[in-house]
Amino acid sequence: MAFPAIPPSWLFGLVGGLMIGGAAALLLLVNGRIMGASGILGRALEGDGGGQGERLAFLVALIGVPGLVVAWHGGAVTHASTDLPLMAVAGLLVGIGTRMANGCTSGHGVCGMSRFSLRSIAATGVYLVVGMAVYFIARHIVGVL
Amino acid sequence: MRALVSAASGGLFGLGLLVSGMTDTAKVQGWLDVAGTWDPTLAFVLGGAILPMLLAWRIAARRGRAVLGDPIPERPAPLIDARLLGGSALFGAGWALSGFCPGPALASLGWSGIGGTVFVLAMAVGMIAWQAARRRRTAVAA
Numbered sequence: 001m002a003f004p005a006i007p008p009s010w011l012f013g014l015v016g017g018l019m020i021g022g023a024a025a026l027l028l029l030v031n032g033r034i035m036g037a038s039g040i041l042g043r044a045l046e047g048d049g050g051g052q053g054e055r056l057a058f059l060v061a062l063i064g065v066p067g068l069v070v071a072w073h074g075g076a077v078t079h080a081s082t083d084l085p086l087m088a089v090a091g092l093l094v095g096i097g098t099r100m101a102n103g104c105t106s107g108h109g110v111c112g113m114s115r116f117s118l119r120s121i122a123a124t125g126v127y128l129v130v131g132m133a134v135y136f137i138a139r140h141i142v143g144v145l
Numbered sequence: 146m147r148a149l150v151s152a153a154s155g156g157l158f159g160l161g162l163l164v165s166g167m168t169d170t171a172k173v174q175g176w177l178d179v180a181g182t183w184d185p186t187l188a189f190v191l192g193g194a195i196l197p198m199l200l201a202w203r204i205a206a207r208r209g210r211a212v213l214g215d216p217i218p219e220r221p222a223p224l225i226d227a228r229l230l231g232g233s234a235l236f237g238a239g240w241a242l243s244g245f246c247p248g249p250a251l252a253s254l255g256w257s258g259i260g261g262t263v264f265v266l267a268m269a270v271g272m273i274a275w276q277a278a279r280r281r282r283t284a285v286a287a
Binding site: 009010011012013014015016017018019020021022023024025026027028029030031032033034035037038041042045046051053054055056057058059060061062063064065066067068069070071076077078079080081082083084086087088089090091092093094095096097098099100101102104105106108109110111113114115117118119122123124126127128129130131132133134135136138139140145 | 147148149150151152153154155156157158159160161162163164165166167168169170171172174177178179180181184185186187188189190191192193194195196197198199200201202204205208210211212213214215216217218220221223224225228229230231232233234235236237238239240241242243244245246247248250251252253254255256257258259260261263264265266267268269270271272273274275276
């Protein structure tokens with residue numbers, strides 16, 4: 001067949017992306033909340049203020065629903081590194097960084113950029129460029145990845 | 146009702162992350178590896194996720210309130226400061242080293258093994274540490 005081959009992973013990416021955007025739209029339009037993973041987790045850990053019930057419901061479903069699907073269906077891999085000191089350092093950086101910047105890929109990247117927030121566009125630009133630079137150094141220069 | 150909608154959103158978010166391949170750290174690091182075998186999937190995911198939200202923000206602006214009565218979150222002041230940029234840089238570094246950002250790390254907690262679990266625990270510690278440090282600073286200033 002002469003049909004140009006679009007890699008299926010791009011199509012899955014687009015479909016999954018539409019689902020992510022649909023989830024963010026649902027939370028915004030019905031509950032009036034920004035769907036940011038780091039903000040929801042960070043405030044849930046802080047433990048004060050209202051809205052704790054809906055944050056916990058979000059987190060339980062975020063962890064539980066894909067977990068059940070994978071347990072039943074199988075086949076998913078994360079390729080997560082088992083270099084535990086590396087993962088601990090990375091987790092600390094992500095935890096501190098996302099709370100400092102008030103957002104991550106979902107809050108700034110999806111919810112903020114789609115409303116043309118300058119803060120979110122700046123944040124997304126920085127974590128993309130720094131992410132690419134750090135990956136380049138870690139993989140191609142230092143060789144730890 | 147709010148919790149139910151929240152759970153529906155969290156579940157759909159998690160499934161979207163799974164379907165899109167973003168729970169696979171190799172795909173995310175493939176996107177960051179511009180000097181290697183670059184994988185553009187993440188651009189399709191981000192683009193796909195922004196589309197429904199473009200529409201949602203338009204509807205939100207017209208309605209002014211969410212269906213359950215809450216006001217639509219206000220647009221933050223366009224303050225681009227060291228905290229925003231520095232935090233995003235730290236986040237970008239941790240994202241590159243692990244291939245995880247907060248959403249996919251949580252969504253894949255059920256099958257990401259010891260590496261994924263250590264990442265999520267460290268991320269939680271980092272969040273609590275930042276908040277504790279900030280609270281102490283505010284207390285000293287007051």
